[in-house]
Amino acid sequence: MLYDHVDGLRERLAGRRTHALAGSPGEAAGTRQALVEREAVVRLYGRRTTQLNAAENALCFGRLDLEEGEQGPRYIGRIGLHRERPGATVDDEEPLLIDWRAPVARPFYLATAMHPDGVIRRRHIRTVGRRVVQLHDENLAGGTGAEPGSITSESALMTALTAARTGRMTDIVETVQAEQDRIIRSGPDGILVVQGGPGTGKTAVALHRAAYLLYHHREQLERRGVLIIGPNTTFLRYIAEVLPALGETGVMLATTGDLHPGVSPTRTDPGPVTALKGRLLMAGVMAGAVADRQWVPQDDDETVAVRHDGQLLRLDRQACLALRDRVRAARLLHNEARPLVHRLVVEELTRQWAQAVGADPLGGESLLGPEDLAMLRRELEENGDVDGVVDWLWPALTPTRLLRELFASPRRIRAACAQVGLTQAEQDLLEREGNGWSEADVPLLDEAAELLGRDDSAARRLAEELQTANLEYAQGVLDLLRGSESGDFEDEESEILAAFDLVTAQDLVERQEEADHRTAAERAATDRTWRFGHIVVDEAQELSPMAWRMLMRRSRSMTLVGDVAQTGDPAGASSWHQALAPHVGDRWRLEQLTVNYRMPAPVAKVTAGLLESLAPGLPAPEPVRHDGPTPWRRRVAPGALAAELAGAVRAELATLGQDRRLAVVAAPGRAAGLFAVLKPLMTEGVALGQDPDDDVPARVVVLEPRETKGLEFDAVVVVEPERIATSSPRGPGDLYVALTRATQRLGVLHCAQLPQGLDGPWWSE
Numbered sequence: 001m002l003y004d005h006v007d008g009l010r011e012r013l014a015g016r017r018t019h020a021l022a023g024s025p026g027e028a029a030g031t032r033q034a035l036v037e038r039e040a041v042v043r044l045y046g047r048r049t050t051q052l053n054a055a056e057n058a059l060c061f062g063r064l065d066l067e068e069g070e071q072g073p074r075y076i077g078r079i080g081l082h083r084e085r086p087g088a089t090v091d092d093e094e095p096l097l098i099d100w101r102a103p104v105a106r107p108f109y110l111a112t113a114m115h116p117d118g119v120i121r122r123r124h125i126r127t128v129g130r131r132v133v134q135l136h137d138e139n140l141a142g143g144t145g146a147e148p149g150s151i152t153s154e155s156a157l158m159t160a161l162t163a164a165r166t167g168r169m170t171d172i173v174e175t176v177q178a179e180q181d182r183i184i185r186s187g188p189d190g191i192l193v194v195q196g197g198p199g200t201g202k203t204a205v206a207l208h209r210a211a212y213l214l215y216h217h218r219e220q221l222e223r224r225g226v227l228i229i230g231p232n233t234t235f236l237r238y239i240a241e242v243l244p245a246l247g248e249t250g251v252m253l254a255t256t257g258d259l260h261p262g263v264s265p266t267r268t269d270p271g272p273v274t275a276l277k278g279r280l281l282m283a284g285v286m287a288g289a290v291a292d293r294q295w296v297p298q299d300d301d302e303t304v305a306v307r308h309d310g311q312l313l314r315l316d317r318q319a320c321l322a323l324r325d326r327v328r329a330a331r332l333l334h335n336e337a338r339p340l341v342h343r344l345v346v347e348e349l350t351r352q353w354a355q356a357v358g359a360d361p362l363g364g365e366s367l368l369g370p371e372d373l374a375m376l377r378r379e380l381e382e383n384g385d386v387d388g389v390v391d392w393l394w395p396a397l398t399p400t401r402l403l404r405e406l407f408a409s410p411r412r413i414r415a416a417c418a419q420v421g422l423t424q425a426e427q428d429l430l431e432r433e434g435n436g437w438s439e440a441d442v443p444l445l446d447e448a449a450e451l452l453g454r455d456d457s458a459a460r461r462l463a464e465e466l467q468t469a470n471l472e473y474a475q476g477v478l479d480l481l482r483g484s485e486s487g488d489f490e491d492e493e494s495e496i497l498a499a500f501d502l503v504t505a506q507d508l509v510e511r512q513e514e515a516d517h518r519t520a521a522e523r524a525a526t527d528r529t530w531r532f533g534h535i536v537v538d539e540a541q542e543l544s545p546m547a548w549r550m551l552m553r554r555s556r557s558m559t560l561v562g563d564v565a566q567t568g569d570p571a572g573a574s575s576w577h578q579a580l581a582p583h584v585g586d587r588w589r590l591e592q593l594t595v596n597y598r599m600p601a602p603v604a605k606v607t608a609g610l611l612e613s614l615a616p617g618l619p620a621p622e623p624v625r626h627d628g629p630t631p632w633r634r635r636v637a638p639g640a641l642a643a644e645l646a647g648a649v650r651a652e653l654a655t656l657g658q659d660r661r662l663a664v665v666a667a668p669g670r671a672a673g674l675f676a677v678l679k680p681l682m683t684e685g686v687a688l689g690q691d692p693d694d695d696v697p698a699r700v701v702v703l704e705p706r707e708t709k710g711l712e713f714d715a716v717v718v719v720e721p722e723r724i725a726t727s728s729p730r731g732p733g734d735l736y737v738a739l740t741r742a743t744q745r746l747g748v749l750h751c752a753q754l755p756q757g758l759d760g761p762w763w764s765e
């Protein structure tokens with residue numbers, strides 16, 4: 001019945017869309033307003049159809065039977081559906097399916113036998129396509145007993161947790177747990193931090209929270225947009241299908257490296273450089289770099305000069321210093337101060353000129369009156385040399401130019417750091433050759449953009465050029481139509497009105513301008529200053545202080561999820577207080593997730609040992625699955641590692657069975673070598689890859705620890721953990737990440753001793 005209802009809705013929407021596209025006849029038809037309205041209506045129908053399509057799988061997954069006296073039963077699903085009754089108001093419409101995010105759906109996630117909340121039975125409905133294949137009932141009212149063969153929602157959860165991993169994250173809407181539900185439904189205001197160990201569902205919760213907030217605050221959030229920040233593009237691909245499956249599109253997914261429109265990081269900085277660029281004092285370095293570009297002559301002999309009407313007018317060091325002080329006192333952003341610089345230069349030159357030509361040879365008052373001076377000023381304003389002087393003293397700067405020229409010059413670096421107190425060795429780290437930007441440069445570019453402000457003159461010029469180009473293009477289109485007319489029509493048909501009889505090029509351009517119907521996310525992607533309605537940051541522990549500074553400009557409504565024990569970035573945080581205090585003091589709230597949904601208990605035990613040495617006192621999440629295979633470890637001679645690895649992977653695949661995926665994780669720099677070792681597997685029909693980003697994820701992937709961040713696999717084989725732990729100052733955190741990716745099986749191959757915390761009785765040999 002529900003699917004029939006959806007089909008009917010889809011059909012009606014398609015009909016209305018076609019009707020809207022055809023346009024309504026009448027006086028207003030063809031006006032700009034009618035076009036805009038039509039576009040809006042068509043987009044609305046399109047969005048609604050997308051939502052209906054997204055809900056096709058597992059449209060309805062739950063049912064609540066309520067105590068007598070309550071209405072019921074309630075069916076819970078991915079979207080809300082109502083039976084429309086002619087003449088009924090929205091409130092009277094009969095609910096057929098309740099959106100999982102609606103308040104009345106909440107008992108589906110929260111009701112327990114202890115606190116049934118009016119629910120006597122909770123039913124999980126499993127469907128394949130449009131067919132119901134399984135029902136799981138939980139009787140929450142005492143005495144009724146479960147129906148034979150029924151299982152509890154714990155079983156529905158277990159089914160989800162033990163399913164084969166596909167390489168893409170799926171939603172958890174059918175089995176959200178109480179502690180997760182509370183976070184998902186918490187209000188949007190302020191900054192919410194969700195701390196939880198590996199596999200506690202932080203990513204899942206963050207994405208469902210985004211869907212929940214969009215549902216309850218749709219108008220505001222669709223206007224301002226929701227931004228989801230992840231640690232790398234691999235991770236973003238991994239999570240990309242969750243929100244569309246929940247019917248929510250139009251959310252912007254990005255890394256912090258994507259936040260400066262026009263810049264795509266391609267460069268990898270060494271760890272110490274990343275760490276330095278992430279420090280808050282870089283804000284001072286950027287301010288110093290801008291100040292350094294507000295130039296004055298270095299000694300008293302040096303001047304800048306303007307030739308005017310045969311006279312050479314000069315600004316010496318003292319004049320330039322005075323001018324710079326006056327401009328700085330106005331506290332304008334660098335580029336926005338340029339008109340003031342221009343005005344003051346003209347003022348000074350006018351003064352000098354008046355002195356030169358208007359001086360009374362007899363020593364009396366100037367011979368020039370106010371009108372002469374005004375004329376002089378106007379002449380100087382139009383003198384191109386003055387523009388040159390302004391460019392010299394106070395150049396128009398883009399953030400990229402400022403940084404490129406800064407990093408290319410030891411002198412500029414020294415000047416920029418003068419007030420900040422970086423050692424010479426640290427200053428040397430900033431120097432670099434070649435082009436290209438790194439992720440750590442992006443917050444610096446953002447900082448620079450804040451200090452520089454806009455240079456409106458260039459933007460205005462560009463807008464004018466664009467307008468002229470558009471007009472020319474539109475005129476060209478009309479000319480083309482006119483040109484193709486004569487041969488095509490017979491005499492009597494040439495009476496027919498053509499487009500060029502009805503519209504001018506200007507009309508066409510205006511119509512194009514109105515046709516910008518991009519979503520907030522699309523517009524935000526091209527606007528550095530866009531303020532989002534809400535920002536979700538996943539793996540938030542990885543952000544540097546400078547990256548936090550950049551993000552805080554984009555919104556103060558945030559959900560930050562992460563685990564300070566998993567920090568891998570050299571500039572990342574070791575505590576939430578350390579990360580947030582410089583930006584928002586203690587104005588943030590903390591929620592914790594405590595249940596480990598990913599790893600079975602035997603794997604969790606191994607990783608808990610490492611956690612204790614990594615972050616003493618941080619509790620290890622409690623695994624929800626108590627059984628599972630015991631992790632294995634095998635110590636091998638260095639020469640035998642390659643052969644042992646190939647054998648171990650073969651054995652793991654055989655144990656796992658078809659459709660299950662495995663990751664081999666090794667220290668940075670070793671993945672390529674191990675990939676070569678495993679290549680023969682390909683001749684055995686095993687898809688092998690080095691990129692979890694592949695369109696069709698390979699069955700076996702060889703990765704470095706940081707590439708596995710946020711991902712999970714049915715089985716994981718970690719090669720030489722000691723080498724991972726010692727590969728960088730954040731090595732132990734990287735090892736912890738690698739070991740916590742397995743949903744079923746974990747194995748370790750090692751030549752050296754196991755690192756501290758990992759050596760224990762929990763392994764099978």
Ligand SMILES: Nc1ncnc2c1ncn2[C@@H]1O[C@H](COP(=O)(O)OP(=O)(O)OP(=O)(O)O)[C@@H](O)[C@H]1O
Pocket residue numbers: 157160161170171172175176177180196197198199200201202203204205563597598709710711712740
């Ligand atoms: N309530 C739930 N129902 C079903 N599956 C769940 C639930 N909560 C979490 N999971 C599953 O547990 C796994 C781990 O979740 P997720 O990746 O969100 O954890 P995480 O805390 O972000 O982990 P990490 O910090 O290691 O990246 C995923 O497969 C997720 O789908």
